[in-house]
Amino acid sequence: MEYNFEEIEKRWQQYWADHQIYKVSEEDAKPKYYVLDMFPYPSGAGLHVGHPLGYIASDIFSRFKRLQGFNVLHPMGYDAYGLPAEQYAIQTGQHPAVTTEENIARYREQMDKIGFSYDWDREVRTCDPGYYQWTQWAFIRMFHSYYCNRAGRARPIAELEELFSRQGTEGLDPACSEPMSFTAAEWNGKTKTEQQQILMNYRIAYLGDTMVNWCPKLGTVLANDEVSEGLSIRGGYPVEQKKMRQWCLRVSAYAQRLLEGLDRVEWSESLKETQRNWIGRSEGAVMHFHTTEGVSFDIFTTRADTIFGVTFMVLAPESELVAQFTTPEQHAAVQDYMEQTRKRTERERIADRSVTGVFSGAYASHPFTGEPLPIWISDYVLAGYGTGAIMAVPAHDSRDYAFARHFHLPIVPLIEGCDVSEESFDAKEGVMINSAFLNGMSVKEAIPAAIDEVEKQGLGYRKINYRLRDAIFSRQRYWGEPFPVYYKDGMPYTLGEEELPLELPEVDKFLPTETGEPPLGRAKNWHTREGYPLELNTMPGFAGSSAYYLRYMDPHNEEAMVSEKVNRYWRNVDLYIGGTEHATGHLIYSRFWNKFLFDIGVSCEEEPFRKLINQGMIQGRSNFVYRIKGTNRFVSLNLRDRYEVTPIHVDVHKVHNDILDIDAFRNWNPEYKTAEFILEDGKYICGWAIEKMSKSMFNVVNPDDIVEQYGADTLRLYEMFLGPLEQSKPWDTNGIDGVHRFLRKVWNLFYREETLSVTDEEPSKEELKALHKLIKKVTSDIEQFSFNTSVSAFMICANELTTLKCRNRKVLAELVVCLAPFAPHIAEELWHALGNETTVCDASWPAWNEEYLKEDAFPYAISFNGKSRFVLEFAADATREEIEQTVLAHPGSQKWLEGKTPKKVIIVPQKIVNVVI
């Protein structure tokens, strides 16, 4: 019987669906295991062959864990809100809900063909009201919470109100946007609205006036991770800085916990490093400076030791101090400079790093020496980091150095022997000079000593600063979650939790209103029952993906996001597989979101993703034909140097193993109908290159086509066989035949001619050895996510069993179970062919027996002074003495010993004997 993958795969996929084989529920008796894929954004282009890579890996692992007796939660859903659907809607007028629905259907169809073991009853879609109700709910809870630095966790805002009314800000340490200080009496004397305004400074979800990344082309603000090098990640449009009133999430309050949590998760070092970088913790000090007029202001520095090298101060152009400090004489110049910098986009600022700046006219006095220090304004100082003001130490900071050189400001070196005539000395090493009480200390000693002195004299305090900024949470867009917020007297209030979900309203167009309001401004009746207007912004893409892993646990619960009982069973994700592009977006936001839910008792684990694997990207492999210039003749790859040729992308489907299918090529495009070919060895060989997978390069490979031609099992195995999971690699269909051949070989172990032919004899020693070698290898490979090497192990085993003419039922049954995670369809078919009634998914993973793996004899490489000379075999249980005596007595040894007595004999068990002379 032939291996008819098409029929087999269709039949078992139907069976699995009909019998709900992949449905899971909480089973207290079994240990749980939660395997999650990063859910996809359903784009209009459908899945290409690169997308399922991670899904296949997670599916293999899920099936493996299930065979090992775990109760495995393995769900899938869709990140359905987002910009592309809305951009498409603007262009075509099609409602994003409609296109999203279509795209989802296509994705589902494509995924179903690959034979995944998802429990589809648990599917979530972020645009589903039953789902986003809980996104809105979490937002409401964040609005009604503040972060208490003392307790190191979120607390109800009502508690803060209570504390304010009793003690004011005295003795409290809540995370805030601006430090505030008032007494209980002052608090109690304020109006309700004033109090609300103050509370906004402390809420975890707050409305703030902040500098935002504004993308005029997209008509919306973007979060920091949605912008790269001054361009939007989606679309690549320019982004400018703008001050706007926006919803924000106080992610920065969690910076330290986000950092510490990284030590407790099993993620790749590079990903953790990326997050550490993004969080950007730096230890230093805030120091108070005074202008000569007596106005005080703060700066942040990590190099307090360089305090005696300060020769000027610099303010960020956006700093509020600018207006305050600028003297009347400098007013015009400063205005001029401010105008210039405001016009420059982020991108221009990055591209053009020439030194610019203007003198404010004001001076600060040095805290130790009292010397006057000119205060400058320059856009190399960022408003968003530290205090938006710095002390400039040109001798030991390259940016300050460049500025000082440009404006002819003094440079005072502070480290013995350093040369600052050409460039600054930024390294934190050397011995301090010109620094009063710090003289003679090493830099490493001087930093804490300087801060100690600063604190002692009341000139400042130790401070840890983070680069991580609060997340901007408003988008001026239609296709997103509406905020459960209304406005009364200009102040925002949240809806009651019982009023959720607040459903996304219909609009006539997906564009801003004529008055420049977001698209929701077009919605009719967009107000509360009492007539208060509802928020017009929607939430950003990361809102819906920040806690979806929790909702999978309990997707149909209408009372809670996830019930406590269910959450305590599934806890958190044991294995998360997805791309590295979410390192500073989703993977930060969801950790933050989960920590918040942990603080309010919804999630019982502080870290959402215990282990994380980043699968590599699959690039495209393009093929080229070489057209001789000005003709319709094409020359084969290795003959092209003889002509003047233009390489032309050719559809990779018209090429097999780099050999062009000439007829298919002629039929591809009328232009090529009459094409002529110069062949080599009777073939036309195409050139190739690794490029991004894209339509224009005709190198997009659709998994459906592979499934149709080779079957899902071959696709699954081949994707794994391509190389290490975490590595990026090109898709190259050349080579898939080898994997397909392997499956046929397995099939032929069972079937001879038309009938199943297996025996019930006891397996032979060789058969057991081949099998147990496989079990051992595959078990450890799966545990280490080394799926490419396990595919190789299967091939070796199949070759061995074929050579041994193995027909043994017991051996073949265990082989099938091992194969089941990788190639579930053929495994299921063969499992049933062997007479099993139950599904192979519920078999148990076989254990290997070391007894069968023992070698009768091991070849030892015999070396003299490290030079390997000959090989001898010894029994597995040979003793050291026996080996040593046999080696020295061997005639071959006489030649190398040259009559001398060996100094020592080193024996590496089962490997090597080295005789040292």
Add this chain to the structure above:
RNA sequence: GCGGCCGUGGCGUAAUUGGUAGCCGCGCCAGACUUAGGAUCUGGUGCCGAGAGGCGUGGGGGUUCGAGUCCCUUCGGCCGCACCA
């Protein structure tokens, strides 16, 4: 600039973690069956050499009886962060 990862046959890769480098697959070569195919099966295939043998994991150096693996140095590639004070 700072941080991380990686360089192995014609190609994708493997190496029991310091122990016979190149498993498995592609490609290629030869053969078989057949008869024109992008089918199947068998054998071979790191490089030089007729051979014995020699050389081989980007280059150079070191530690070690022994290095693809550890250390130093250099070259090349990929990724992340970046006026973050």
